[in-house]
Structure formats: structure tokens, C-alpha cells
Amino acid sequence: MGKIRRVAARRHHARITISDVAIRAGVSPMTVSRVINSEGNVRGSTRAAVDAAILELGYSPNRAARSLASASQMQVCLLYANPSSTYLSATLLGALEQARENDTQLVVAECDGEADAERTIMDQLKGGISGVLLVPPLADSLYLLNLLKELDVPTVTMGPQLVGERISSVMIDDRSAVRTMTEYLIGLGHRRIGFITGNPKYLVSEVRKSGYRDALEAAGIKWRPELVATGLFSYRSGLDAANRLLALREIPTAIAASNDEMAAAAISVAHRHHIDVPGELTVTGFDDTLLATTVWPAITTIRQPISDMSHAAIDLLTRSIRASRAGSNTECQHLTLDYSLIERGSSAPPAQRVPRD
Amino acid sequence: MGKIRRVAARRHHARITISDVAIRAGVSPMTVSRVINSEGNVRGSTRAAVDAAILELGYSPNRAARSLASASQMQVCLLYANPSSTYLSATLLGALEQARENDTQLVVAECDGEADAERTIMDQLKGGISGVLLVPPLADSLYLLNLLKELDVPTVTMGPQLVGERISSVMIDDRSAVRTMTEYLIGLGHRRIGFITGNPKYLVSEVRKSGYRDALEAAGIKWRPELVATGLFSYRSGLDAANRLLALREIPTAIAASNDEMAAAAISVAHRHHIDVPGELTVTGFDDTLLATTVWPAITTIRQPISDMSHAAIDLLTRSIRASRAGSNTECQHLTLDYSLIERGSSAPPAQRVPRD
DNA sequence: TCACGGGATGTTAACGCTACCACTGCTGCC
DNA sequence: GGCAGCAGTGGTAGCGTTAACATCCCGTGA
DSSP, X not given: OOOOOOOOOOOOOOOOOHHHHHHHHTSOHHHHHHHHTTOSOOOHHHHHHXXXXXXXHTOOOOHHHHHHHHTOOEEEXXXXXXXXXXXXXXXXXXXXXXXXXXXXXXXEEEOOHHHHHHHHHHHHHHTTOOEEEEOTTGGGOHXXXXXXXXXXXXXXXXXXXXXXXXXXXXXXXXXXXXXXXXXXXXXXXXXSEEEEOOOTTSXXXXXXXXXXHHHHHHHTOOOOGGGEEOOOSSHHHHHHHHHHHHTSSSOOSEEEESSHHHHHHHHHHHHHTTOOTTTTOEEEOSBOOHHXXXXXXXXXXXXXXXXXXXXXXXXXXXXXXXXXXXXXXXXXXXXXXXXXXXXXXXXXXXXXXXXXX | OOOOOOOOOOOOOOOOOHHHHHHHHTSOHHHHHHHHTTOSOOOHHHHHHHHXXXXXXXXXXXXXXXXXXXXXXXXEEEEEOSOOHHHHHHHHHHHHHXXXXXXXXXXXXXXXXXXXXXXXXXXXXXXXXXXXXXXXXXGGOHHHHHHHHHHTXXXXXXXXXXXXXXXXXXXXXXXXXXXXXXXXXXHHTOOSEEEEOOOTTSHHHHHHHHHHHHHHHHTTOOOOGGGEEOOOSSHHHHHHHHHHHHTSSSOOSEEEESSHHHHHHXXXXXXXXXXXXXXXXXXXXXXXXXXXXXXSSOOBEEEOOHHHHHHHHHHHHHHHHHHHHHTOOOOOOEEEEOOEEEOOTTOOOOSSSSOOO
């Protein structure tokens, strides 16, 4: 008895495919593909018909088939080193969303220090990633940036635009942000404004300090070195810095800290000195981390659109990967997104000194 | 003149495929596939040969081809509602890693409240997701769990194992964790131990309180209602609860709070009452959030292995999706992972009352 | 001795999409 | 008129893997 060769009728998933759309629109699958990928050389009427069919059938392309056929399976690596979890989670959310949109696999890797970062990058490259996104503080590392440039790995940073480095970046204008904050304090009536810097080893610290100076200069307020205390971005360093500022003969009526942690520390020091915040002392932060709303009073601060930034960064990265694969040498881009000043309970006009109306 | 049909020699990506491995190992691609997917019915020696070939060639399977062939393009949705960013980032990291391993697309969606969650779930289902991971506090919502069960959507929660609910979950043993913490306090010599509960509307609050009672009972310490203050998990509610406990005629020598925020609040209240922590009062938290190490003294607390939990949860979820697709009706599982007690500066033996040696 | 069962392995045909041509008209130009 | 050029479209053959069979082989029991 002859054997009947049953053709494997792989259960049809009832999924709508490109062919379904093609039939519906009365064209070939290839044309549908062209429409989907918004290639040129498709007549307007054809395009419209296909679009209509897609809409009617609720078609959405199969990502797996797409990357298989186009051999464009993209993986990018988001590299971080102990940032605050607020920053990390916001970054991840934005990056994930954009990665999904761009049909790209997101790999997240932690490392501590540059040496470890180098190792991690090499490992990831072996693992098949085709681009790297650096978030602070790694985004600040000239060493890493040079390494990545030598390896010719498409890279985007979320951080300061490094002079001379031809690497794309997404950021806010830190200088202008601190200037805005300082101007806000001046607007409240403060004249004696202390400033707690960030860790001098990071470029962004210097940048933020410049914003403070800019505002003072613009308002014609003399810059006093004793009102600037160096911090390291940590709570502990904030305690020390605030102690120094509050030990001055004439204490400031406001303190602008370079991040929320140090601002929280300043509030704590003030309370220990029985100085009321904001009644006797205004304190402001930077970053709008969880901490800003946890302490009492809640901290007036600057919010970076972190999710939007990582969103944009991933988009930039995937584009530049595609471009470099296509052989075209794209210029690197620098995106600047808008920050916002979040006014909370830790800031108020100065008390007695400048009586207001 | 006949046309010569040139076969499109799609540029070979020099990528190592399953066939390369098969040739090297002297078997068929199918056998290699079986080895990769660790299916049964492969002889040990064959398996070894294939493994060797894989190693030699540095082969790694093409994810796109895999999901295409197995029609297993899986998307799972991680649904969250304003959890702490510490929790969120840890969850995301674990989930991302496992999702990658299981070749699954992770979609993250935020929502606030049950009504919004329902809408989000419906949207995501339309978007093609095939499973849902609920993280606290959504994991606690009977309403959502019932909804998901009715919709027959594979679901895993990171949270309490709800009685009667046939939904898989991953968690730590909260009851035992609080018991451990309380026993630690008793071991330090504390006898008068206050407890700040979580928001009564969440099951986990009750569970944690039971752990406190367990420990007291086991140590033969009488349970005093006045030593239990109800909180809501928030910093503010922690202030109120701590104020109540510290207003007692005889104040406790230790306070165990149901989370770090309330513990931080308790420390703050103690300081305002000029009570030294941990000299005169020990305070402990739960969760090991960023806050635990930010405040001073740093809080002794319980750490949940959050990344490991989401890791496990995603694995559970993808398995159950695969199972439900295969038609087999899997039992739901409940995984319990280990917690750890992190000893920090906020705990010490009680002061004068119980002189030690 | 031989059919039988079942474990181990091979074969074939998808999965849904796109690269790479081929083809069809039409325009423009010598 | 013939032919190159080009926009618009279609046909075909994969991309790398796995599902569903088909086949082989070896030990067993009748």
C-alpha cells in the first residue's frame, strides 16, 4: 500500500500576513512591503489602497520575519554604572519603548568603573550588539568614548556634549537649568545664595556651577567664593558642604545644591541647626529624584525629561547604526531637550531681611 | 537567446548557522535543534558532539528565525502602578534579562488604579501581548486577577499568593521575613517592640503583622495592642504612627516598620523627640529601598531579591504561555525566594534597661 | 525468526518577510 | 522608428529555525 505523504499543515495562526493585505488591496506582497517600509517608487493611489487594506485588516508586520529576512537583527547595549534608581528606571522605560518601536533588542548591562566598562563592552560586542548607549556617569568618560570610537562602535551618550568628541549625545542644557534655578531664587528676593557643587571629577559639575555664576553676573550680584562649597553628589558630602555654608558668619538665605541628595542633606543640616526651611533658609535641588518628594519639606528642583532623553537616544543610536551599515557616514547629532523647574515647599522668599510690601 | 536566470545569491552574512554546527558535528540540523532546546531523545554521545561543535564554532541561535519558525513571537506585559523607583528598576532589570533569554518581547505599561489597569490590559491585548506580569500593588487586586482569569490571559504576580486564586506568583515569605526581623530584635535584647503596619487595604500588611506576632508568641512575649500602630506605607503615615508609639507612657525600645519609608519617618520623629537612634530606640524597615541607606543612621531592613523575583516571574509566565498554547493545562506555581536581613546602623541592643554582661 | 515497539535521527515544508532581480509600459531622444 | 532609461510592479528564492512526519535501528516477546 502506497504511503500517503500528508503535507504538514502547520496550523495556521489565523494571523494576518502581508499576503492577506496584498490580496485585499489587489497588489503583490512586494508592493505592500514597499508601502510598509515607506520606500519610494509606489504610486500614490497604490499606496492609498494598501494603507486602506492594512487598516481594514488590522495588519501589523511580524517582527521576527522582518529581521530574519532583512538580516537586520539589531541589538543595542545600555551601559550604566550605579546611577540612582530613579534615573535608571526612567531611562529604562524610555529606552524600552523606543527600542520596541525601532524593532531593536535592548540589552542592559551594569558595570562599575571604566576598566569594568571596557570589559563589559568587549563582552557585549562579542555577544552581537551593534551600538552602545552610555548613561551618566559613564557618559563622562573620555576614556570610554575614545575606546568606542576606536572600535568604531556607534555610540550615543546621555550627557554633556564633549568638545572634540564626535559622538552623538542627548541632554538638557545643565548650565541654563542652574541659571534658571538661580534666577528663580533671585526673583524670590534672595541675594546671598550659596551653591553646593557636584563632584569636580565630572564635567557636569563645572557646567552647573557656570550656570550659577551666569545668573549672579546677570543680576549684578557679586560672586563670593565662600558661598560655594564643593560636594561629591552624595548625601554625606552634602552634609559636609551644608555645614560649611551654615557655619559662615553670615549664612546664606538660600542654598542651591547640584543634586537632590545634597539638597536633602542641606535640609537635614539646617534642621539640626534649628534653621527653618523654607522660613529662614531656602534649599533647592536638581534632578527631581524620589528623594525630592520624600523629605520634608519637599524640594524645589529641576526635572530632566529622562525618559524622553533615553527615548531620543535610542532612536539616534538605531538610526546611526543603520546608517553606518548602509555605509553612509552620518554626522553626529546633539539633541537638547527641555527641563522644567518644579516648585515645591523648600523654597520661599527670604525672611526678615528683605521685607516685602 | 534564452534568458539566464541568475539565482539571487543573497550575500551570506558569514553568520554561523545551525547547519554549520550540524556538519561539524556530523549530524542533521534537526538534531542540533533538539540539543539546543534540550529536548529528550538524543543520545548522550550525540549531544556531547553537538555541544562541542557549538562551542568550537561559537554558535548562537538566531532569535528571529526561531520565533518565526516556532510561531512563538511572545510579548508579555509588565504592568505597574507607581511603585518606588528602586522596586521598578530592579524589577525591570530582572525581567529584561529573562525576557531576552526566553526570546520574549517585554512591554512595560504604567497605569494608576484598577479602572485604568483594566483599560491598559485591554489595549495591550489588542496589541498582541500574550501574558501579563503584575507587580505590587496591582498584584494585590482581586478585581484585576479575576478579570485576567476570565479573559484567560496567562498571568503571574509578584506578590502574595492569593487564596483560591489560581494564578502563579513569585514572592518572598513576608510573614517569615518579619518574624526573622522581630526575632533579631528579640535576640538583641528588646522586649518592648513596637510595630507599624502597612496599609490595611493590602493583604501583605496583614501578613507582615502576623510575622511580628509569630515572633512574639514564640518568645513568650505578650502582644500589646498599643504597640501596634497602623500606617499606610507612606512617609507621612509613618510620622503619625511613630508619633503615636513615642507618645506612650512607656515607649518601646524598638520599632519595626512595615517598610523603609515609614522607618525613615520613625527615625525622623525620634530625632524630633531627641531620642537617639539606635542608642535609645532601634528602628527597622522593610524592602531595602534607596531610602534605607540615604537617611542617617542607615536602616536595618529586609531585602527582597527583586531582580531575581522578576526574573523568575517572567520565566514562569513564558512557560505558562507556551503551555497554554500547547493546550496543556498547567498547574499554577508559587515560587518563594529567599530574603535577607541587612543589618545597618539603626539597630542596637536596648540601652540601660537590659544591662548586658 | 520475525513482526512489533519505541528511541534516535533524518527529511521536508513551512514561518512571514524582503533582497534581488525581471518585466511592463511609457517617455524622450537621436 | 528604434532604443535607452526609468518608474512602477511582480516573481522567486531565500533568511535560520522548528513542526510534523518518515525512517532507521535495535532489543523483545511470541
